[in-house]
Amino acid sequence: MGTAERRGTSEAEGTTALVARRDADTAGDGAAEQEERAYYRPLWIEEPARRRRLPDPVRTSAVRAVLIIAVTLIQAVVAFLCTMAGSWLAFPMVVSSVVSTVVATWGVLDVWVTRQVWNQRNGVVSEPSSTARALRRERRVARRRARAAERAQARIRRRGGTGQLSHP
Numbered sequence: 001m002g003t004a005e006r007r008g009t010s011e012a013e014g015t016t017a018l019v020a021r022r023d024a025d026t027a028g029d030g031a032a033e034q035e036e037r038a039y040y041r042p043l044w045i046e047e048p049a050r051r052r053r054l055p056d057p058v059r060t061s062a063v064r065a066v067l068i069i070a071v072t073l074i075q076a077v078v079a080f081l082c083t084m085a086g087s088w089l090a091f092p093m094v095v096s097s098v099v100s101t102v103v104a105t106w107g108v109l110d111v112w113v114t115r116q117v118w119n120q121r122n123g124v125v126s127e128p129s130s131t132a133r134a135l136r137r138e139r140r141v142a143r144r145r146a147r148a149a150e151r152a153q154a155r156i157r158r159r160g161g162t163g164q165l166s167h168p
Contacts, residue, residue: 055122061114065107072100 123132
């Protein structure tokens with residue numbers, strides 16, 4: 001099958017057609033095997049995301065919080081092991097674990113605050129009953145009405161007011 005013949009079809013359809021043609025040329029195979037080979041199945045099928053992607057500032061603060069929490073957990077484990085071993089490093093590790101816990105709490109609060117600020121500035125679009133969505137819809141309808149009225153006035157002016165009983 002040449003490129004001129006395949007121009008109107010997609011790549012998957014072209015591949016399916018090639019497989020079907022090759023199978024048709026092969027004699028002696030069963031009909032079920034030919035049908036099975038003729039069916040083209042891609043390696044993966046892209047599915048739409050279930051949830052919207054987090055905004056960049058929120059994602060950045062979430063990654064920061066996860067890293068801080070991971071370091072805090074590692075410090076807590078090391079502090080526990082040093083305490084069990086009776087090492088001199090146990091006290092500094094316990095103190096640093098307490099400080100890290102405070103910082104990790106700040107990190108989680110930072111994610112929450114950043115998300116709230118983002119939602120307030122850009123409108124909550126994930127909720128069906130969102131007031132921001134309703135306000136945007138109202139503004140969009142008002143803009144459409146204004147544009148339609150403007151086009152109607154321009155049309156009246158172009159025609160010179162013919163067909164009008166009175167001029168505004």
